[in-house]
Amino acid sequence: MLDLAKSRWHPIAAAHDLPLRHVFHGQLLGREFAVWRADDGYVNIWENRCLHRGVRLSIGINDGRELKCQYHGWRYSNRTAGCTYIPAHPADAPARTITNRTFAAVERYGLVWSAEEPQGEVPEVAGFAEGELLALRAIPVNAPADVVAARLTGYRFQPSGYIDGSAAKVAVEASNAFSVALRSSEADASTLAVFFVQPVDSNRSVIRGVLDGEVEGAARLAVLRHHNELLSRLRVAVEAEAAREPAPAPLEPIIERVSPELAEMPEETTHGRKATIRVQVARKWPAADGIAGFELRPIKGLLPTFQPGAHIDVHLPNGLIRQYSITNGPGESDSYVIGVKLERDSKGGSTCLHETVREGDVLAISEPRNNFPLRRDALQTLFIAGGIGITPLLAMAQALNNQSLNHELHYFAQNEAQLAFPEKTSTLGASLKPHLGLTPEQTGAQLREILSGYGPDKHVYLCGPGPMLEAARSIAAEMGWPETAVHFEYFKNTNVIDDSTSFEVALARSCMTLTVPAGKTILEVMRDAGIDMPSSCEQGACGTCLATVIEGEPDHQDVYLNDAERKSGTKIMTCVSRAKSARLVLDL
Amino acid sequence: MITLYDYELSGNCYKLRLLMGMLGIEWKTVPVDFYPGREHKSDWFLKINPLGQLPVIDDDGLILRDAQAILVYLASKYDASGSWYPRDNPALLGEISQWLAFADGITGTASAARLHDALFYDFDVEAARAGAHRLFRILDEHLWFGEQEGRSWICSAAQPTIADIACFPYIMLSEEGGIPRQDYPAIRRWCDRVKRIKGFSVMSGVFPAGPAKAA
Numbered sequence: 138m139l140d141l142a143k144s145r146w147h148p149i150a151a152a153h154d155l156p157l158r159h160v161f162h163g164q165l166l167g168r169e170f171a172v173w174r175a176d177d178g179y180v181n182i183w184e185n186r187c188l189h190r191g192v193r194l195s196i197g198i199n200d201g202r203e204l205k206c207q208y209h210g211w212r213y214s215n216r217t218a219g220c221t222y223i224p225a226h227p228a229d230a231p232a233r234t235i236t237n238r239t240f241a242a243v244e245r246y247g248l249v250w251s252a253e254e255p256q257g258e259v260p261e262v263a264g265f266a267e268g269e270l271l272a273l274r275a276i277p278v279n280a281p282a283d284v285v286a287a288r289l290t291g292y293r294f295q296p297s298g299y300i301d302g303s304a305a306k307v308a309v310e311a312s313n314a315f316s317v318a319l320r321s322s323e324a325d326a327s328t329l330a331v332f333f334v335q336p337v338d339s340n341r342s343v344i345r346g347v348l349d350g351e352v353e354g355a356a357r358l359a360v361l362r363h364h365n366e367l368l369s370r371l372r373v374a375v376e377a378e379a380a381r382e383p384a385p386a387p388l389e390p391i392i393e394r395v396s397p398e399l400a401e402m403p404e405e406t407t408h409g410r411k412a413t414i415r416v417q418v419a420r421k422w423p424a425a426d427g428i429a430g431f432e433l434r435p436i437k438g439l440l441p442t443f444q445p446g447a448h449i450d451v452h453l454p455n456g457l458i459r460q461y462s463i464t465n466g467p468g469e470s471d472s473y474v475i476g477v478k479l480e481r482d483s484k485g486g487s488t489c490l491h492e493t494v495r496e497g498d499v500l501a502i503s504e505p506r507n508n509f510p511l512r513r514d515a516l517q518t519l520f521i522a523g524g525i526g527i528t529p530l531l532a533m534a535q536a537l538n539n540q541s542l543n544h545e546l547h548y549f550a551q552n553e554a555q556l557a558f559p560e561k562t563s564t565l566g567a568s569l570k571p572h573l574g575l576t577p578e579q580t581g582a583q584l585r586e587i588l589s590g591y592g593p594d595k596h597v598y599l600c601g602p603g604p605m606l607e608a609a610r611s612i613a614a615e616m617g618w619p620e621t622a623v624h625f626e627y628f629k630n631t632n633v634i635d636d637s638t639s640f641e642v643a644l645a646r647s648c649m650t651l652t653v654p655a656g657k658t659i660l661e662v663m664r665d666a667g668i669d670m671p672s673s674c675e676q677g678a679c680g681t682c683l684a685t686v687i688e689g690e691p692d693h694q695d696v697y698l699n700d701a702e703r704k705s706g707t708k709i710m711t712c713v714s715r716a717k718s719a720r721l722v723l724d725l
Numbered sequence: 726m727i728t729l730y731d732y733e734l735s736g737n738c739y740k741l742r743l744l745m746g747m748l749g750i751e752w753k754t755v756p757v758d759f760y761p762g763r764e765h766k767s768d769w770f771l772k773i774n775p776l777g778q779l780p781v782i783d784d785d786g787l788i789l790r791d792a793q794a795i796l797v798y799l800a801s802k803y804d805a806s807g808s809w810y811p812r813d814n815p816a817l818l819g820e821i822s823q824w825l826a827f828a829d830g831i832t833g834t835a836s837a838a839r840l841h842d843a844l845f846y847d848f849d850v851e852a853a854r855a856g857a858h859r860l861f862r863i864l865d866e867h868l869w870f871g872e873q874e875g876r877s878w879i880c881s882a883a884q885p886t887i888a889d890i891a892c893f894p895y896i897m898l899s900e901e902g903g904i905p906r907q908d909y910p911a912i913r914r915w916c917d918r919v920k921r922i923k924g925f926s927v928m929s930g931v932f933p934a935g936p937a938k939a940a
Binding site for chain 1: 866869870872873874906907908910913914917932933934935936937938
């Protein structure tokens with residue numbers, strides 16, 4: 138019977154069990170759940186187990202957008218249950234495989250329903266009108282569900298409209314192993330009560346009763362107390378009955394490994410830039426003067442977990458592929474919001490999005506990638522955005538704001554009308570510092586002021602036009618900021634790429650030696666040889682196609698690596714950079 | 726200054742640390758090696774408390790024993806707001822005393838089970854656990870109906886009272902005695918509320934709550 142129960146929907150909590158910023162400890166058929174409502178109302182039902190050390194997430198902290206494990210502070214996102222931050226690895230983006238198991242959640246009849254392998258819909262109860270029901274106090278019982286359900290068929294109660302009477306007739310309208318519907322009538326009062334029996338474990342159940350018809354004020358409490366008293370009495374009798382039988386062994390739920398689609402390596406294709414996700418443009422609006430906002434919703438299922446700083450590839454109807462940062466705050470996981478600036482010298486990307494793509498259109502996008510991860514362990518974090526460079530920094534600032542971590546967002550723009558996403562930036566309060574209409578000289582002076590007073594555990598994140606980034610980086614260096622504290626992301630690589638050299642690339646793990654001729658990139662040669670290498674911008678800006686250099690001297694032509702990383706000679710962006718030596722050995 | 730004869734892992738000592746923290750009282754600690762040293766049964770300690778129990782305070786020469794009694798004293802003397810132990814409200818004082826006695830019941834059951842499991846006391850652990858579940862069922866029902874009536878705390882006051890402080894520690898530590906709280910959702914929500922009282926502090930085995938949603 139309990140095997141069959143896996144495919145059925147069961148109530149696992151009452152809606153009032155999930156106030157904001159609380160984590161409910163649920164269980165169904167031996168499997169424990171951490172159940173929490175995010176501030177956006179979404180009900181998360183997760184395996185009650187942190188993927189790190191197995192600690193119960195039901196003792197974790199619901200911050201309204203993410204659930205934080207009490208043990209080592211791993212944070213998991215609303216909806217997806219994907220890990221967004223690992224305090225012990227503050228500079229790294231958590232792998233996508235670190236995603237907790239989630240279970241279906243439906244709110245109905247004042248109850249929260251779930252199932253391990255749900256089939257069909259939550260049962261329809263004839264005579265139940267949503268919003269006009271009264272959920273009773275749940276009664277946990279140490280007895281098997283079917284024993285409890287059998288007992289409930291003999292439950293006697295007064296109709297809500299005649300609570301002081303004592304001669305109600307009660308008829309069983311329906312019953313099965315997990316629910317009993319009873320109608321009580323006396324005089325002209327009649328109440329339908331449905332009792333759902335939640336199989337918590339082989340020998341534990343919860344009776345969740347729901348009455349038809351709303352009852353107000355003092356009468357409501359009287360009805361609730363009436364049933365609480367009668368059900369408590371029933372509990373004593375059922376527990377005594379169950380105690381006479383030997384207790385069945387507790388159920389042992391199988392803790393599954395991470396889902397195959399997360400665990401498996403993606404399929405090999407010759408084209409490195411994959412767009413596996415279909416999204417619909419749910420909304421397109423002017424996010425600022427010259428900037429269009431796009432809200433992208435999944436066609437089916439959930440979007441993958443993103444972290445602040447992550448970007449997606451958007452595959453455009455005209456065949457072009459462009460990268461856009463996700464601007465969402467933490468836990469805003471039902472859609473991705475991107476901002477697109479109409480470029481005067483557009484090569485077709487921003488023009489297409491501004492002029493061709495409309496609400497309702499379907500686009501293909503890649504999974505989010507995070508090559509611009511945000512540390513959350515700084516004493517102070519400065520964000521310096523120039524124009525559309527606001528997009529990744531906006532996501533970051535919202536993340537720190539939600540955790541009440543010290544930060545400032547310096548936003549340089551020509552004028553107020555060019556400040557994008559005011560509805561998002563307004564939530565940041567005093568940490569938002571706009572700098573409007575400055576000349577390059579004034580910008581330099583302002584940057585100097587912002588970057589004065591470097592101290593340990595301060596970090597700065599920069600995103601904006603190339604010249605501004607160059608200025609900010611050199612000012613930061615002058616002001617004593619170490620490179621490890623200066624994080625930056627360029628929109629594009631404006632370096633003129635010299636691809637006139639020819640050299641040999643040895644792939645140490647693949648046992649392959651390839652020749653890179655003039656006019657071709659390392660990435661292209663590897664792809665021709667069947668090596669599947671992820672890439673995104675393919676111009677040396679985003680950091681996706683990074684490879685580790687074991688031997689040889691790279692000829693860096695990207696804008697992703699900082700000077701220290703370049704000097705170390707251990708990293709290379711395979712889409713634009715080449716070799717000064719005759720041979721490069723890569724850890725691929 | 727108040728001197729607290731304290732054992733770090735004692736829930737009864739934690740009650741006093743909790744309230745003193747919330748009231749902003751400073752105190753100094755004399756650690757008593759309850760386990761394994763059994764210092765609470767030593768000659769020097771029995772002179773202070775012939776019952777050989779923790780906690781004890783010494784406030785300028787006034788020596789008091791019994792966690793609940795000390796909560797009454799501290800709130801009466803040091804709580805300027807008068808909300809933790811409202812001396813001018815007889816009905817509420819009656820309620821508070823009722824739940825202070827209930828807290829003693831929690832100590833006698835949930836704490837006993839914890840002493841059995843963690844510090845190897847020779848108690849009937851099954852009886853202790855069953856007793857704790859009986860009390861938790863009563864408290865969960867009380868708190869659930871309290872929520873329905875718009876009441877957040879154990880007693881019918883708008884503010885928390887020392888009854889909340891007296892009941893909190895051994896409920897939070899119950900799992901160390903093999904007493905899960907999964908069946909008591911209203912108790913779990915009340916625990917969140919206690920953890921959000923200004924000045925709240927933790928002890929080993931008690932985890933903090935995140936902030937409530939700003940209104």
